[in-house]
Amino acid sequence: MGGKNMVKEKVSLAYNSFQMTSLDIKIKDRLAKVKLISKDKSKLTVMVDNKKYEVDIEKVGGGIYSILHKNHSYNVELIETKDSKSYQANTFYQTFDIEIQDAETRYMHNRNKADSLGTSKVISSPMPGRVVKIMVSKGEKLTAGQTTIIVSAMKMESEYKSPMDAVVKDIMVKEGDIVSANQPLIILE
Amino acid sequence: MGGKNMVKEKVSLAYNSFQMTSLDIKIKDRLAKVKLISKDKSKLTVMVDNKKYEVDIEKVGGGIYSILHKNHSYNVELIETKDSKSYQANTFYQTFDIEIQDAETRYMHNRNKADSLGTSKVISSPMPGRVVKIMVSKGEKLTAGQTTIIVSAMKMESEYKSPMDAVVKDIMVKEGDIVSANQPLIILE
């Protein structure tokens, strides 16, 4: 089984020649190349990197796929995360973050990387919560490690510190505000 | 509370003058007239026949509405049945068939009534199932009460008899076929 020569196998169904039959799919740190070989009702044959899989795949409700592969039974729940190309995949044993990669997502990635360099001076909370206390004021000079804001969620309070010596450029929230995950709270410069 | 004079109460929100603010709703054998008085977020005031209700209504997932009325808590699950105007309503205690009645549904009703008169010579099964045996053949003369077809579902077999003396005009299915609920099986004349 497997082996590079498998890649050359013909597509057995007559697909429209403009159709996409392969995708790059990122799972954890791995970039898997997935190529469609054939599809007949629920029977799907694909190459994942250099391994060929013949599976029977059925959607069974609740966003869950039941997959039979060599008579082994797998359940994969897919949840769309930030957009239609991003999934969280839950198997009975493990959870994976998955991303469909195409020209568009690669472009967005590069742009986000650039963005994230430019926005490293924004303080935000990775979880939604409620602003308990703002410890700084606009224009204030901060030293690295100084606590700027306290956010609480579900009885747990988290303190967010300044990553560097900086000046408070703007404060985007006030005490008592409910904030979403990753919402900018304080802008430094 | 209640009383006919309530009906005159003003609509407190500025609605577009072309908007529908009342509906006839059939529940069991009763035809209820429902009229919107006001709506502010989840707070709804309506007249149902001559009773005024101020409720707090929220959709809570799974097609279920949580309704608070005079601090009493109700849960009503709505399932669309044959079209967008027909519901099955499940409360914690009872199940109701509900139909929104407007000019269109009344027309359809009348038409269906006419239809059903014309189609009373169709033999069908009220449940989905599998045709076990066809007891008659095309052109055969039947007497009232004669068994025409046996359909099984979930280990239970049901015999369908001719409602009158008739001739078999057509047989729409064959033995072993899977049939839906109310699908025509045998046409008599």
Next chain:
Amino acid sequence: MIKKILVANRGEIAVRVMRTCREMGISTVAVYSEADRKSLHVRYADEAYFIGNSPSNESYLVIDKILDAARKSKASAIHPGYGFLSENAEFARRCRKEGFIFIGPSSHSISTMGDKITARQTAMNAGIPVVPGTNREILNEKGLSGIVKEFGLPVMIKASAGGGGKGIRLVKNEKDLKSAVRAAKSEAMSAFGDDSVYIEKYISSPHHIEFQILADKFGNVIHLCERECSVQRRHQKIIEESPSPLMTPGLREKMGEAAVKAAKAVEYEGAGTVEFLVDEDLNFYFLEMNTRLQVEHPITERVIGVDLVKAQIHIAAGEPLMYKQSDICQLGHAIECRIYAEDPFRNFMPDPGLIRHITEPTGLGIRTDGYVYEGYEIPIFYDPMISKLIVWGIRRGDAIDRMKRALYEYKISGVKTSIPFLKNIMNTRSFIDGKYNTHFIEDNLETLIKPGTECGATCEDMSVIAAFFDYMTKIKMFQSPAQSVITPDGWKEYGKRKSITRL
């Protein structure tokens, strides 16, 4: 040790068996027909093998196909569940012949107990009381009136190969006797391919009470007390409970001993059930033995504290019983309700279809054993039972109160179910008092098939208001500035707030 088990069944029992396998670290193999590709037992198993078309005589009943899957999967043992091939002596024999452990008794035990005339004879020889009647097949109609003189009327004509209420006739007048025998024979022939029938005295107002037994390969046999199964409709059990409200400690001991004797008489191995009829004077009569796990086994598991599937697997693996008879005692009271996909208000018509939404009861003293899930379409080919609801309470009254609460919480939508019917039973005086026999459903049918009316006028209006609100929202008639807070669909609202880009 057994490493991998093929479960030759579907539905809730396949899942229930696999759950115990998972707890024991044993791999599971499912088999499935065309209609069952999406069934939960296929999804739950480690492996799954396709075995044919949807009708069970083309899949679940085909011995060769099951054995073929067992070979391919390299399973070491086969669990038959209940129904299908579970009481097929030929299947048990073939499994063993082809090198698999059959999780159940010997073919000999199955065939002896499977034929009711042989079973009666075996019980009598072991000194167990049986319902007075003929001990041989009725071969001709000459001796009939003599038989009736001996036992008195009414009598029951029963098929020797019987099951599921088929081939049974009650005869009250002597003049109906011959025609009833003919009818029973003809029905038995068409149902079982065997027209042997026998005659039993009719026990009036009987209780159907059964004893769970466990027997290992070393001749150790114990009973796990009784289950009361008198709530039946057309010979199908609806509700079971343990202990039986009729039982006394003395009767339990006597019946338990008789059950153990019956098992020993056929050198039984594994889990089995000995069924008895008990009359109002507490006389008991051997009825039959079921040589497999019963649908209602969970109530015994609850009051005795034993996992019966685990016990079956241990026995099949050749281990001696973990328990002695003196270890066994009942704690508290358990009741099981069977939930069927059927419409109790339309003559119990089966209602297969798509499950739209389920809310299962949970919390203290509640167990559900089911197999349907949201989005699953119940096929038309198999049994309409979709779930079993088992509750436990320290006293019988607590168990009934808990069952009412559980039925109140249990919501299945998309198909009609027997839940309203079961609720009505829980509110019926003779059930509450524990004073009922096998005529219970028949005697109370009129009140049992009345739809509930507890909802009241306001509650009815709330349904109307919900429909009004839903429809107005759907046709976008709520155009006020407040519209943004109407969230008919939680997902959409969430999507908006999280700025999810959708295609």
Next chain:
Amino acid sequence: MIKKILVANRGEIAVRVMRTCREMGISTVAVYSEADRKSLHVRYADEAYFIGNSPSNESYLVIDKILDAARKSKASAIHPGYGFLSENAEFARRCRKEGFIFIGPSSHSISTMGDKITARQTAMNAGIPVVPGTNREILNEKGLSGIVKEFGLPVMIKASAGGGGKGIRLVKNEKDLKSAVRAAKSEAMSAFGDDSVYIEKYISSPHHIEFQILADKFGNVIHLCERECSVQRRHQKIIEESPSPLMTPGLREKMGEAAVKAAKAVEYEGAGTVEFLVDEDLNFYFLEMNTRLQVEHPITERVIGVDLVKAQIHIAAGEPLMYKQSDICQLGHAIECRIYAEDPFRNFMPDPGLIRHITEPTGLGIRTDGYVYEGYEIPIFYDPMISKLIVWGIRRGDAIDRMKRALYEYKISGVKTSIPFLKNIMNTRSFIDGKYNTHFIEDNLETLIKPGTECGATCEDMSVIAAFFDYMTKIKMFQSPAQSVITPDGWKEYGKRKSITRL
């Protein structure tokens, strides 16, 4: 009799209390904050009253608002659940003063046991061993070294009004003593508004074991055996089990007697819990008494067979205890896992959010007590515990196997949960062997926060294939004639077949 109970709480405990009320035929009244309009306790109750803004100090902690709802609803009794006002002596006093039955002990019992210095003194006077330490508040720093000489190092500084791990300092070196006392005092002042602290000898490798007690208004007090609660993270319990693997019958009897003494010493009424520290040599020390129902009460319900909420209500209604001490025995083994909405792999960060999908484990020996449902958005304001999973097995090993099976089946999506962390605990040797103390999580943290890897390469590729299939279907790239059988959405397919006209 009590006819209507207001439950002054939210979340799983509110629903759990209401379930028992429903079984007893008692009407239920919910109170809810702004964030809780759609919460299950509001939907489950017969009535619901709005009591204010989302933060609990503007709603669930405001005595006047609770009492106002109780008056309006004409409730006859108030059940406080756990947390919030459940151990607030003033609330108990106000409830009773205003004519409601408070389902819990007297204000006197609450306040005596609420202050840890008084509680220690009370226990000592009753002849119950306490951890060696000061019996008075530390008022100045002069006597500190004398205290340390008396008990030896290390010592614990503890806030008298303490709870939730606040105001606690461990001191290993004498030089750190003064600063630790100051720090503890300051933390206690800001957390509880009371800076009283005291000093206790540090018990190394301690077990946290508690006894459930029940006491009626007639002076009858019994204990319902122990719960082992040593699996803790930052003084918060994660997993509890009963019996304790450390327990011996002799120790159980001695500790049970001490627990009953403690309850009698404060003329206790209702359900309560006496907490002890037990060292490796099986010496035990009174730690504190919780004057309310505990989160982990279901494991006691399972092994003892008693509904603790029902017992609370009966006691509050003035009925004598149904059980004598000699009626009480443990059958089998129960384990509870607390499921939190948090990410164990990101420093246990809380993860409130929308529940997309839930599959709860069911079947033999499984109980879940939760409150979230599909489409529910967990608010940010309250406790992150969303469910409790309780399993039972005849032996401890069976219970662990069952818990693994249940955690495997338990699927909650939309938010991160502690389920993977709990699975890791079930696979940790010292837990399996029952040889663990309160340092368990700390000692094993590195392996416990490792994401699972059981899925393997093929399973990983199956996730990739599912995503491929889903995405290709979504962008309509499967255009072959076979396309009609692709049913990415069961509802749609159903809609088509049933010819539903949609708007």
